[in-house]
Amino acid sequence: GAVVSQHPSWVICKSGTSVKIECRSLDFQATTMFWYRQFPKQSLMLMATSNEGSKATYEQGVEKDKFLINHASLTLSTLTVTSAHPEDSSFYICSARDKGYRHNEQFFGPGTRLTVL
């Protein structure tokens, strides 16, 4: 149990285009999902917290108008990178917290590698 999927697993796009990444909890309900970004040889950095049915909370320095997050259901959150530029190229990873789970561990998706040309 506790499986999180992401789609696509990798994407290449041209500068200026928008890219949508989906994060799904496959076998549990997730009231809270998180989006992280990881640059090469660096650790994961939390970008935003996504709560079902409400606006996302962004970490300091993350532009909310550039990284649009929608969490419309208990099993799906989406991250849209708008007007992507080469510096947005990164590994984007989501995680979800199981609503019914006793513990506080988060379950992570496999990640989406974004390359902006």
Place this chain on the structure above:
Amino acid sequence: DAKTTQPPSMDCAEGRAANLPCNHSTISGNEYVYWYRQIHSQGPQYIIHGLKNNETNEMASLIITEDRKSSTLILPHATLRDTAVYYCIVRVRSGGGADGLTFGKGTHLIIQP
């Protein structure tokens, strides 16, 4: 969340026990110790967590010192597939909407054949 200190890298022979240390000298009474690992180009994987008692599951054991200022993650019989970056994270275990995790640099564990 309390700060943690981990060695940047470690080697371990396949089949031996891998012992990964973590210092968290500023841990507070309501903070738990969590361990995650990240295999190259994959999302992190939860391993284990504990408050003050030693914990064991199918993946690993967690030994926390009596003063809780440090802990050790033990992989009893390391395999090549255990090669990964291991993160020790100290945080409060919240019951409601959880905060995101703060990842440090972790320990790059390399299992040698």
